[in-house]
Amino acid sequence: MMEIRFTCQGHPNAKASHKTTLEFTRESHLTPRGTCIVGVQADFKLQQIKKFLTGLKEDKIRIVIVSGDYQDSLIAVPNRHFSDPDEMVIRTTEFLSPRTFATRSSKSAADLDNNLKRMMKTYSIRVVISAEGCQRLSS
Secondary structure, eight states: OOEEEEEEEOOTTOOOOOSSEEEEESOSOOOTTOTTEEEBSOOOOHHHHHHHHHHOOSSOEEEEEEETTEEEEEEEEEOTTOOOSSEEEEESSOOOOTTEEEESOSOOGGGSOHHHHHHTTTSEEEEEEEOTTOOOOOO
8 A cells, every 4th residue: 555644733824714625834934825635834845745756656645644533534636746845735626736746636625624724823733645445537
């Protein structure tokens, strides 16, 4: 099973209300305008993520977000050309950019569990991205 893990911090301005994206950033600050950002000070490393993406055999990945006693998960299609060292964006659409880690996500920031979103305003967040149990897309 291929898997990567990283952590980030919650933030009082984490609204998690964006309807088409969610984002983790290495930045330490967050303005109220960042409605898709669910975690700051993310400690992911681009080289580690590129190695994960290169080794993937699956067409979909599962992303699990945990904060305190709450968690939520989503399924998305990885962007094997992801190349941003500071921002990881997951989109419900098919829009691609260097910041796009995955597309066709089953959830956006707005769709995350409300208890989890409440926890993300103050507590640390654990993110697990895995290819375990994900099925190939039908052609």
